Amino acid sequence: MPDQPIKLYYLPPSPPCRAVMMTARVLNLELDLVLTDIMNGEHKTPEFLEMNPQHTIPTMDDNGFILWESRAIMAYFVNAYGADDSLYPEEPKQRAIVDQRLNFDLGTLFLRYLKLYAPILFHGEAYDETKAKMLDEALGWLNSMLEGRAFVAGDKLTIADITIIVTISNLDALGYDFSAHENVKNWYERTKTELEPYGYEEINVNGANILASFLKKD
Template identity: 45%
Template sequence: MAITLYYFAPSPPARIALLAARAVGVDVDIKVVDLFNKEHLTPEFIKINPQHTIPTLDDNGFILWESRTIATYLVRQYGKDDTLYPKNPQLKALVDQRLYFDCDTLWPRIRAIGFPLIWLGETKISEKLRKSLNEAIGFLDKFLHGRKWLCGNNYTIADISILASLSSIVAVGWDISDYPNVKAWLESCKEIPGHDENQAGADAWGDLVRKNLEPGQL
């Protein structure tokens, strides 16, 4: 049986799971769940995932949700080696730290800008939210000082996770000119399998954010 990924392309977390699948080279059957049509709230989907979140993975009856958990599972289960999620305790800890940074700092600050614009009809970005996100991008720029990738000599699931998040706000038109290490890293990320699929989803998210955004907000 095929692995099924319940997916919505504009969703950055959903794209983390897809990028992880592409990176390990495992085939997934993508089932689109349209959040705007509330397909995640159908009885059929809630039976699969009571939290009704996207992405959700069905690996031959093994059901899993939370994007970064899906990514680590796919790498451990199907990865040909430990490049994407190292076994070395120090490298693994560094990857985990970057994943937690995305989960707890970067993505929540991006979401705090995008969610009200997409779902609540807001039209402006407050200065507080703007400064908060730029602070997080500044942290990322420091993480990348002297590095091509976030952890070690190869891209890992930390790069995959942060790429899905950051590419979304960049697609809105966010100015990252003050963060040269981040700009160089985004260019390097074109090497990651599934990059173009992720970019298409990021562009869709960017379009949704800009739809209600007043001119001059970026």
């Protein structure tokens, strides 16, 4: 364990922040949470830009070691402080599958979620059926990946499940119906149960509900 708590610059509804925070809970890793209000530009102060010129959250400071991008932080946590490698296996083929799932979420599933919902949440635009079909296509691919697997990369929970469940929980909070994807639906329930002891409701569900509340604003 680190000599002092790892500082994490975060905002509660941020999906990447929630994934990092749950990973830390699973690892019993203490975080010094620094609330960073990006709506008021707290991520663009000179001090923050010196630390992270890309001015994104989450940003991590582990006793002077600075890192951003949530999936990189999650992998670092396991590599540096995990009691074992179960969340991010060292075996090359197993790790490659986890990496593929992480990249699938980043470049496809989460991206398509953003393309559909970011204009609605932040600009009041109408629901776009074409973008919704693209998201549903990505969910179909995830459904296929889960065939014969308990979790997205195999029989055990990994950081890929943690990052993907944040995406799916956002969809759930926003009222998106993914029940036609049976494997995804079953995995979602299974993974929620797995993460329940690690602040799933407190960290993830509450954050997703904050995001969803933007839909209700005039």
